[in-house]
Amino acid sequence: MCQWVQMYTCSASVNCFAVSGTNIYVGTNGILMSTNNGTTWNWMNNGITNKYIEALAINGQNIFAGYLNSPGSGGGVLLSTNSGASWTTVNNGFPTNDFVNALALLNTKLFAGTDQGVVLSTNNGSNWIVLNNELSNIGIYSLAVSGTNIFAGTNHGVFLSTNYGTNWISTGLGGQYINDIISMGDTLFAMGTSGVFITTNNGISWNPAGLMTHTLYSFAIFGTNLFAGTDGIFLTTNNGTTWLNKNQGLNIIPVFVKLYISGNYIFAGIWNNYSVSTIWRRSLSEIIDVKNISSTVPDKYSLSQNYPNPFNPSTKIRFSIPPPDKSGSRTKSDFEGGQGGMIVLKVYDILGNEIATLVNEYLKPGTYEVKFDGSQLVSGMYFYTLTAGDFKETKKLILIK
Numbered sequence: 117m118c119q120w121v122q123m124y125t126c127s128a129s130v131n132c133f134a135v136s137g138t139n140i141y142v143g144t145n146g147i148l149m150s151t152n153n154g155t156t157w158n159w160m161n162n163g164i165t166n167k168y169i170e171a172l173a174i175n176g177q178n179i180f181a182g183y184l185n186s187p188g189s190g191g192g193v194l195l196s197t198n199s200g201a202s203w204t205t206v207n208n209g210f211p212t213n214d215f216v217n218a219l220a221l222l223n224t225k226l227f228a229g230t231d232q233g234v235v236l237s238t239n240n241g242s243n244w245i246v247l248n249n250e251l252s253n254i255g256i257y258s259l260a261v262s263g264t265n266i267f268a269g270t271n272h273g274v275f276l277s278t279n280y281g282t283n284w285i286s287t288g289l290g291g292q293y294i295n296d297i298i299s300m301g302d303t304l305f306a307m308g309t310s311g312v313f314i315t316t317n318n319g320i321s322w323n324p325a326g327l328m329t330h331t332l333y334s335f336a337i338f339g340t341n342l343f344a345g346t347d348g349i350f351l352t353t354n355n356g357t358t359w360l361n362k363n364q365g366l367n368i369i370p371v372f373v374k375l376y377i378s379g380n381y382i383f384a385g386i387w388n389n390y391s392v393s394t395i396w397r398r399s400l401s402e403i404i405d406v407k408n409i410s411s412t413v414p415d416k417y418s419l420s421q422n423y424p425n426p427f428n429p430s431t432k433i434r435f436s437i438p439p440p441d442k443s444g445s446r447t448k449s450d451f452e453g454g455q456g457g458m459i460v461l462k463v464y465d466i467l468g469n470e471i472a473t474l475v476n477e478y479l480k481p482g483t484y485e486v487k488f489d490g491s492q493l494v495s496g497m498y499f500y501t502l503t504a505g506d507f508k509e510t511k512k513l514i515l516i517k
Contacts, residue, residue, distance in 0.1 A: 119365025130385025133376030134172035143169030163203035182216025191215030206241030229256030269294025287319025307332035325356025345373030
């Protein structure tokens, strides 16, 4: 069954990810590194003592880590020039009592978002300049670069600088703590204490984009697929019009989730209490295969014949889900939290043995399409069954190699 797989357990929260080549770095109460897509992890703490790593950024051979001292207050930035084998502090001019929540790179400029504003280095952290015009005593939780624009997610909404941080203007969402900002082409998404928001005009106006009853913590983007980490993991393929629950395989209820995409996988750092944090992994090709292909709400369940059929090696299966008041088999409670009903789509061989689970999640009303890959199967007749509440339908498909 396709689902999340736990890869590692930490003793503190997973705060950030970064990738350099085949190396994946994780910031927690130190720095972890994996060279094999998260299968195994090693600590890279030479030069790191009593520090929580809150942010990571990579520029060529330079790896930057923003930290919070523990115990104590304040923080700063660490630099590694040897793939994390050793670290040195680079805090000349960095405010003594500030700690780092976010890092962002714009060409050779390194920006650090702290609990008191923004600081800038133009020489790989050797020196820092405070850039707190309009941001004095404002906590910065996230930074994002879009073209030459820099966006700061704060405890007072979103701020924008068009002159490399010299000046900042508020773009709205003032009632939100903005935990993450991410750009998808000319579209910008922000998440905070009550949902996702979208702008297509550099923050002149923001519109709600779903998950409005959730406090959100991180984004990840793969093509036109936008993932959101909150008290679960959600995916939208239509800029937030609809969201799909993607929690399959998680055996915990997350307090918060940090997401990152590397290669063919999406990673999730999940904190579910105050002493344990876990790193999970899931295949990207599998998690995004279920696509909502129509905004029209159907009036009944349907399971279409796969196309092409016969097929080799892959085919597509389309199905439709009506709203609960039209289905006759579900109640309004099925849709609490906007998650929709539980939908299961499985493939079986001619003896009734389960071959694959294509869908096993909560889906909102709509028409969906999923890809089935039979490259590892022998030629023959197979069956696929859609189950949703009291509805159940089966069709056959034929693989010819």
